[in-house]
Amino acid sequence: MNDRYSRQILFSPIGQVGQKKLAEKHVLLIGAGALGTGNAEILVRSGVGKITIVDRDYVEWSNLQRQQLYTESDANSRMPKVIAAKRRLEEINRDVQIEAKIIDVTPLEMSQLTDGVDLIIDATDNFDIRLIINDISQKHHIPWIYGAVVASYGISYTILPNETPCLHCLLQQVPMGGMTCDTAGVISPVVQMVVAHQSAEALKILTDNREALRRQLISFDLWTNQQASIDVSTFKNTSCHSCGQAPTYPHLNYESQTKTAVLCGRDTVQIRPTAAGNRDLETIAARLFNIGKVEQNSFLLSFTNEPHRLVMFHDGRVLVHGTNDVTEAKSLYYRYFG
Amino acid sequence: MNLLVNGNDLQVPSDVNTIADVITHFFEQDPIVIVEHNGEILEKNHHTERIVADGDKIELVQFVGGG
Ligand SMILES: [Zn+2]
Numbered sequence: 001m002n003d004r005y006s007r008q009i010l011f012s013p014i015g016q017v018g019q020k021k022l023a024e025k026h027v028l029l030i031g032a033g034a035l036g037t038g039n040a041e042i043l044v045r046s047g048v049g050k051i052t053i054v055d056r057d058y059v060e061w062s063n064l065q066r067q068q069l070y071t072e073s074d075a076n077s078r079m080p081k082v083i084a085a086k087r088r089l090e091e092i093n094r095d096v097q098i099e100a101k102i103i104d105v106t107p108l109e110m111s112q113l114t115d116g117v118d119l120i121i122d123a124t125d126n127f128d129i130r131l132i133i134n135d136i137s138q139k140h141h142i143p144w145i146y147g148a149v150v151a152s153y154g155i156s157y158t159i160l161p162n163e164t165p166c167l168h169c170l171l172q173q174v175p176m177g178g179m180t181c182d183t184a185g186v187i188s189p190v191v192q193m194v195v196a197h198q199s200a201e202a203l204k205i206l207t208d209n210r211e212a213l214r215r216q217l218i219s220f221d222l223w224t225n226q227q228a229s230i231d232v233s234t235f236k237n238t239s240c241h242s243c244g245q246a247p248t249y250p251h252l253n254y255e256s257q258t259k260t261a262v263l264c265g266r267d268t269v270q271i272r273p274t275a276a277g278n279r280d281l282e283t284i285a286a287r288l289f290n291i292g293k294v295e296q297n298s299f300l301l302s303f304t305n306e307p308h309r310l311v312m313f314h315d316g317r318v319l320v321h322g323t324n325d326v327t328e329a330k331s332l333y334y335r336y337f338g
Numbered sequence: 339m340n341l342l343v344n345g346n347d348l349q350v351p352s353d354v355n356t357i358a359d360v361i362t363h364f365f366e367q368d369p370i371v372i373v374e375h376n377g378e379i380l381e382k383n384h385h386t387e388r389i390v391a392d393g394d395k396i397e398l399v400q401f402v403g404g405g
Contacts, residue, residue, distance in 0.1 A: 035405045125405040150404040171370055171401060172382045186404060217372060219399040226344040228397040230374045235381075 004093075005047050018207030019047060025206045026050040026116050028142075030105055030133060031123030032081040033057075034186065035147050037069040038195030039121050043096075043202060044089045050097040051089075052113060055081040056104040056270070056317070057263075058300060066188040078311070080299045102299060104261075104272060104317055105129050107252040110136045119205050120144035121198055128261075131174075131242075134159070134167040135249040138242050145201050147194045151184040152223030154194040157232070158201045158213055165236035166243035170217070172235075190222050260326045263319070269329035273316045281312065288336060308332055342395045358385040360396060370401040 009019050027048055029036055032055035043051055059067075059074040059081055067081075074084040082100035089098050103109055105124075110132055114120075120142055122133055130146065137144045138161050146167060147156045159166055197218065204212045220227040241248045261270045281301040285294050292305035301312045308322040310332060318337060320329035340349050341360070354363050357380060361371050373380045374397035375388060390396070 031405055033405055123405050126403050130403075148402045148405055150402040153400070153402060155399060155402060170372065173370065217399050226346055228344045228374075228399050230372055230379060230397050230399055232372060232379060234379055235372075 008046060013209050013212065014203070014207050018209070021207050022047055022203070023049045025118045026052070027202065027206070028113055028117045028120045029053045029123055030120065030129065031055055031125065032067075032069075032085050033063070033123060033125060034066040034149065034188075034191040035195055035198065036081075036121075036123030037067045037085060038191060039123055039199050039202070040085060040089060041068060041092065042195065042199040044093045044098070046199075046203065047093065048096060048206065050099065052099040052101065052117070053082045053085055054101045054103060054105055054109075054113065055085075056102070057081055057319075058311070059084050066186065066191050077297055078295075078300065078302060079297065080313075083299060102313060103315065104270065105132065106272075107132050107136070111252075114140050114142060117142055119202055121202060122146050122148075127171075127174075130167060131251040135242050135251045137161060138166060138247060139249050139252070143205055145198045147198045149186050149190050149194050152187050152190050153219065153221045154190045154197075155217070155219040156194050156197040156201075157217045158205075158215070160210075160213075161243065164215070165232055166240060168242040169235045169237045169240050170232060187222070190220075193220060193222060260329065262324050262326065267322060267324055269320045269323060269326055271318045271320065271329060271333050273318075277316065278314055279312060279316045281314065284312065284337065291336075303336060305336075310336055312337060339390075339392045341390065342393070344397055355389060356386055357388040357390060357396075360390060361385065361398070364398065365400060372399045372401075373397070 005019050008014055009016055025048055027043055029040055029051055032053050040051060040053060058078045059070045061075045063070055064075060069085045069088040080102045082102055086098045086100040114136055120133055120137060122130055122144055124130055133144055137159060141161045143160045145158050201213060216229040217232045218229045238244050241250050259272050263270055285296055285301050288294050288303050292303055295302045303310045311319045318333055320332055323329050340347055350363055354360055357373055357375060376395050380388060
């Protein structure tokens, strides 16, 4: 027995008992960007039993300023984020079981990921996915921790099924398209502040210290030096479609899922083919060599024909870079991969 | 008129009369904001009718999406 966790065990609300509980817990982390890498590192260092990390993207240079698990070499090789994260996390603590999933989260995939999960941490960048997480959380009685950042501003709230209002209750409306996309940039300290709130709440839940939970909606701006915390318990709505007395979980409706999505502030459109399943990237690469620049790693194929770059993953999902126009992206997709 | 917004004493123009005006004054576009007015949390549909007065204490929390 080494003393890896000695300082955390000396912290009396956790102690030996809490440490043992933590080692038996499974956390589902949705998103491996700024909030995702921060939460993952803290939970893995603290000795959580298992963590499943889900992300649809690969590492780019613009991530390195705030996404703490990634290196220049990950950006150069366009390593899928969850693969790069898993490698780094296993160097940090080999006792933690780390499951990496390169997928775009849909209701179908979410429902396959929640078996045995004790807590979901939100590290996504849009409300479409958060509302799916919110419904899944209510349906399977799994707590989740909302967190978000933009510019120098951060916000967090812990949602406990049957106790607190859910995200649907708090929003009181479905967010507009613009709300889901932030183009104001972000500074790293505010990421760390939200990560600190989320991971502290996570440790309380995972070690059965629920009486210590904050139970307030909190926000802060590290540049304008403002902060607010609000008790939102009165927002719990008994007729809420997600957490009310007769829930319908509207965001788990598979049919309503779009096949294309414009990625936030990235000049990128994602296309998810109707026919999912493994693609033979070698064969596709061979076909494209004559028309543009083809680069590959074990997880994806990148094809550049200026001004556009298309990246295909094994599951057939394609990111079309260099456009925000879904129609244009689709036509490029069919031209090269159709 | 002065309002205590998220702990900061701020001056607002005279055309700010309601909570909805306060939101329009401090945010761009059409944000999703939860408001606490003098310790009382407000439902969204009360934002346009709730009058604010000098010295009122207001907490504003805006939902954002980035991560
Ligand atoms: Zn609800």
